[in-house]
Amino acid sequence: MPIAHDIFAETNPAYCAALLTQFVGAYCSRTDAGPDITLCYAALPLALSGDLASTFNRTDRRTGLLEWLHRCPVIQIRLADRVNGSLDIVTEAIRFACFSHMLMINSEGRLVLGASTLRKDLTKQLSEDTRQIFKNIDRLGCWLALAGSTRTVFDMMGLEL
Template sequence: MNVAHDIYSETNPAFCALVLVSFTTAFLSINPKGPEVPAVYLALPIALAGDLGRCFDGTNKNTGLQEWLNRRPEVQIGLSNLVNSSMDIVTEAIRFGCFSRILVVSPAARLELGSQKVKKGAITALSEGPAQSIKRAERLGFWFASAGSTRTIFDMMGLTV
């Protein structure tokens, strides 16, 4: 039996905005300033990349970005291509999140939660693959907030801004 994988459904702006809400919520729990927009362009593609899913095994919100990268250096292989190829997806997710008022981009170019709240049922109804993307985004939110500045995050990941 062949199982079809629906890439479109996992990269549509509504789902990606939901992933960004999870990332932002976790980030805000550590750093109330919120994530800078460039960090989102790194977090969303990593959270969505199914082939990186196993790299999150054995981690939790306290693992930390540097520890994770030390354990799983393969995350950095092809990372710049992943980020560059997903820029339109991330941009559309931010736009959708802002238009639907679940996200706001502050004057300081940081992501904040908007006035509309995501219903918990929307997340619990997800199948395993998309639900794992949400969990990975949350973990990245904790790790990015604890890591420090966006420049530090990019440096740790071997990328330049």
């Protein structure tokens, strides 16, 4: 029996907002400032791309962006197309997160955690694959925070601002 893949569920603004909240929380755990909004446009499609899921194997929060990219250069193949193809999905997720007070945009244009937080037991109710996506975006949050400026991150990934 073939397994159905539910693209609608994976691009649901509430689900993607929860992932972005996880990303921002991890990012803020490594630096004083929240991430630029533009980093979300790279982080979310990387975390959601099922064909890249295996690139996160044998990584943790300390691995680092550059090490991950060196281990798996396939990540950068058509990355710009991935990012451009998910612009609307990420924008809707940011809107949903802000409207539901999960995230806020500060005066510097950076995302910070809002008044509503994700429940700690949220991922326990999810499938193993979905839990892994939350772990992966958490790692991306740490890696991007430690990589330096937004421009540096985009340069490492071969993307242009």
